[in-house]
Amino acid sequence: MVALSTIFILLCCVKYVIMHKAEWQKTYVPVVYPKTTFQLHNAHFEGKTNLKVTSQCGLDCHKRAPLPTYENLKEYLSYETLFFNGSRTFTDVDIYGFIDADLRNERNRRNGARTKRQIFGLDSRFSIMARKFLFLYPFSTSVKISTGCSGTLVSEKHVLTAAHCIHDGKNYVKGAHRMKVGFFKPERREMGRAVNQINSILPEKAKFHWIRVKRSRIPKGWIKGSASDIGMDYDYAILELKRPHKKPFMKIGVTPHRERLPGSRIHFSGFDSDRPGDLVYRFCLVKDETYDLLYQQCDAQPGASGSGVYIRMWNRQIRKWERKVVGIFSGHQWVDKDGSQQDYNVAVRITPLKYAQICFWIKGNYVDCRDG
Known part of the structure; x- marks a missing residue:
């Protein structure tokens, strides 16, 4: 296990490389707003939790897929709301201010060149063992989902995770x-200790404080039958807690183009299933992208699914470095290609349309969601 200090040495090196100040850019964001909502029958909860995403549609397949029409996008971005008592609603949406020519231009630009995917090397994950760092930003924004996944705090009451x-x-x-959503819980006997004693190593079984989920939302694009294998593009969900968590959270942002990512790297932390009780951090290069997905080399195990992928760039308006969630780690994508299995690590990009939708789910007012 690599010492925690090594992480920060590496991060300092990364920061040195990107001192050209990659900046957050204002992005035009269309409006995704609810049109009609109607009641569905109660959920049956018959599905089996599977933290490994499977698909017959790989990178090349996604790049060749037909562009969605305006009507397609309205269908995919319509959403279900699940309440804590099992009741459900379905909401049709409309889109204002979306220019389909922009989607075509983005598709052509991203499909122009491809970087050859490299083989995963040594395990590059770091377990965050010292309590001092577990309760500090940005690690403190990572939470555990009771279904076995991870998530990221994106408001006082909302958690971003994967739809699956x-x-x-x-x-x-x-x-x-x-x-429920779980937060690391400090032990009472440690809360009154001196600062130099807060660095104590976590016990083998970490304790969590749990808050019940009031309601959750997933896009129809994830549900089979509406988008087929392209549903992976919509593998994201928002959970609303029954009460505020009173912890720092991370803002969401539109995913920049791969060449604008600082050092071409992304970061995320989650609760990998092979390290029970540990919060595991990693950063890695993004090797390729489609309009909706990032293909990267971050080592991860089931359990990290749903982790918020974030980057750190300069915010000229507030004159500070700022981290934002720009994607959701979906997991390993297993693809059957020419009779052989190939695997990819995939994250869902937050496009302007997805930003508009997720922001509306969080704030409830699309007027507050025009600046991506």
Whole structure:
């Protein structure tokens, strides 16, 4: 296990490389707003939690897929809301201010060149063992989902995670009933100790403080039958807690182009299943992208699914470095290509349309979501 100090040495090196000050850019964001909402029958919670995403559509397939029409996008961005008592609603949406020519231009630009994917090397994950760092930003924004996934705090009451953590594409998973979100819980005997004693190593079984989920939302694009394998592009969900968590959270942002990512790297922390009780941090290069997905080399295990992928760039308006969540780690994508299995690590990009939708789910007012 690599010492925690090594992480910060590496991060300092990364910071040195990107001192040209990659900046957050203002992005035009269309409006995604609810049109009609109607009641559905109660959820049955018959799905089985599967933290490994499977698909017959790989990188080349996604790049060749037909562009969605305006009507397609309205269908994919319509969404289900699941309440804590099992009741459900479905909401049709409309889109204002979206220019489909922009989507075509983005598609052509991203498909112009491809970087050859490299083989994963040594395990590059770091377990965050010292309590001093677990309760400090940005690590403190990572939470555990009771279905076995990870998530990221994105407001006082909202958690961003992957759709497959609560819905298998056809049904809500069993664990989505009475779902909870877990936060690291300091032990009482340590809370009054001196600062130099807060660095003590976590016990083997970390303790969590849990808050019940009031309602969750997933886009229809994830549900099988509306987008097929392209549903992976919509593997994201928002969980609303029953009460505020009173912890720092991370803002969401539109994912920059790969060449604008600082050092071409992304970062995320989650609760990998092979390291129970540990918060595991990693950063890695993004090797390729489509309009909706990032293909990267971050080492991860099931359990990290749903982690918020973030980057750190300069915010000229507030004259500070600022981290924002720009994607959701979906997991390993296993693709059957010419009779052989190939795997990719995939994160869902937050496009302007997805930003508009997620922001509306969080704030409830699309007027506050025009600046991506």
